[in-house]
């Protein structure tokens with residue numbers, strides 16, 4: 001199984017949208033497990049158009065991921081299914097424990113596990129990297145100076161955490177062209193998607209290839 005973590009320095013650059021896009025693309029062929037490591041603002045189920053349901057646990061007390069697709073299998077775990085609309089007030093150790101529960105969930109055999117993270121390089125992101133030991137870090141940025149600066153920080157973070165395979169995706173790429181970030185050439189450029197201004201749910205007919 002390959003494990004991919006999606007990171008960015010800056011918030012709101014499209015990590016969750018791109019996580020969903022990559023997952024849907026890969027699920028045409030592969031079995032996918034999705035982890036929403038953004039515990040405070042769990043948007044991944046929303047972007048995927050999943051309704052709120054209660055997650056169940058099995059008799060070993062392991063969380064049963066919510067199945068989204070049968071063949072090939074795709075499922076997700078998110079704190080979205082554990083919360084109401086109030087803010088969650090969780091401190092570091094509790095968040096680490098919850099991410100450990102996500103990791104130890106009753107996952108079937110997978111080809112890819114994809115982890116969507118909150119912005120920055122704080123507690124949940126450190127815990128996620130330590131717990132999941134991702135093979136690949138995908139750094140998402142938009143073509144603006146601050147976003148690029150923060151992406152460079154995210155690259156430094158991924159390198160320091162020992163992630164060997166680092167890739168860059170430029171979102172909203174029509175804003176400006178970016179050649180390289182810290183020597184990394186983007187593996188994909190995602191244009192502005194007009195439909196997303198009306199609804200955050202990724203349109204079903206959207207065809208954007210991302211060559212991983």
Ligand SMILES: Nc1ncnc2c1ncn2[C@@H]1O[C@H](COP(=O)(O)OP(=O)(O)OP(=O)(O)O)[C@@H](O)[C@H]1O
Pocket residue numbers: 008010011012013014015016017018038041043117118119171172190191192193194196197199200
């Ligand atoms: N290519 C795009 N074109 C138009 N809108 C986009 C695009 N990518 C993302 N968006 C929109 O921008 C907003 C932020 O995207 P998203 O939630 O994926 O970012 P994020 O990096 O996960 O944010 P956060 O840091 O809060 O987790 C959303 O409303 C989303 O629908």
Ligand SMILES: [Mg+2]
Pocket residue numbers: 015016017038043116117118
């Ligand atoms: Mg997000």
